[in-house]
Amino acid sequence: MxxxxxxxxxxxxxxxxxxxxxxxxxxxxxxxxxxxxxxxxxxxxxxxxxxxxxxxxxxxxxxxxxxxxxxxxxxxxxxxxxxxxxxxxATLIHPSAQVGNSVILEPGCMVSAGAILTADVKIGRHVIVNTGAVVSHDCQIADFCTIAPMSCLCGAVRLGEGAELGASVTIIPGVSLGKWSMAGAGTTVIRDVPDNETVVGGTNRVINKQNAGWHEKV
CATH class of the missing domain: 3.40.50.20 (Rossmann fold)
Known part of the structure; x- marks a missing residue:
C-alpha cells in the first residue's frame, strides 16, 4: 500500500x-x-x-x-x-464512478461517488468531479476546475483553467466556460462564457466580472 x-x-x-x-x-x-x-x-x-x-x-x-x-x-x-x-x-476514483476507457485523467484528479465520464474526455490536473456529475463525450476540462454535484456537461463542452460549476449546472453541447469563470447553482449554460465571469439562471445573466489574474491574489 x-x-x-x-x-x-x-x-x-x-x-x-x-x-x-x-x-x-x-x-x-x-x-x-x-x-x-x-x-x-x-x-x-x-x-x-x-x-x-x-x-x-x-x-x-x-x-x-x-x-x-x-x-x-x-x-x-x-x-x-x-x-x-x-x-x-494521487488520482482518486471512487469505485462507484464510471470512467470510460478513452478518458484521460491527469495527476491530482478526484472523481467522486456516482460520477460518470463517458468517452474521449480529457480531465486536467487537480480537477474535482463531484458526486453524481456527468461529463459526456469529447469534453475538455482544464486544470483546477471544480464540477459540483449533479452537474451535467453535454458533448464537447470545454472548461477553461479554474472554471467552477455550482450544483446541478447543465452545459449544453459545444459550449465553453472561460478561464476562472463560474456558473451558479442550477444554471443552464447556453452560450460561451468569457474568462473571469460569473453567470446564473437560464438566461446566463452576468452577475460578476473579475479582473484578469484575480485568482492569483487568493
Missing amino acids: KDLVIVGAGGHAREVHQSILAINRVSPTWNFLGFIDDFARSTEVAGCPVLGGMAWLRGKTCHMVVAIGSPAVRRRVVNELLLQESAEF
Whole structure:
C-alpha cells in the first residue's frame, strides 16, 4: 500500500477520505496517514489525525491529494507543494464512478461517488468531479476546475483553467466556460462564457466580472 495524505481538512477533504476508504474496501491501495492543514481547528478529522501544516510534508515521500473546493486556493496550494522535490500527486476514483476507457485523467484528479465520464474526455490536473456529475463525450476540462454535484456537461463542452460549476449546472453541447469563470447553482449554460465571469439562471445573466489574474491574489 502507498502512503497518502489529504491536503485540506474541510468538507471536501472528508468526502475524499470516504473515497479512500471505499477504494481500499475493493482493493487495498492507500495507507492513509492523515490530513494536512495550516488552519485546522482540531487535531483530528473523521477519526484520523491532522498531522500538521504544510511544513510537515518537507522531506516526506508520500502521495498527496489537494482536497480543497475553491479552484483558486487549490491552485495556490498545489504550486506551493510543487516547490518540494518529493511532491507526488494521487488520482482518486471512487469505485462507484464510471470512467470510460478513452478518458484521460491527469495527476491530482478526484472523481467522486456516482460520477460518470463517458468517452474521449480529457480531465486536467487537480480537477474535482463531484458526486453524481456527468461529463459526456469529447469534453475538455482544464486544470483546477471544480464540477459540483449533479452537474451535467453535454458533448464537447470545454472548461477553461479554474472554471467552477455550482450544483446541478447543465452545459449544453459545444459550449465553453472561460478561464476562472463560474456558473451558479442550477444554471443552464447556453452560450460561451468569457474568462473571469460569473453567470446564473437560464438566461446566463452576468452577475460578476473579475479582473484578469484575480485568482492569483487568493
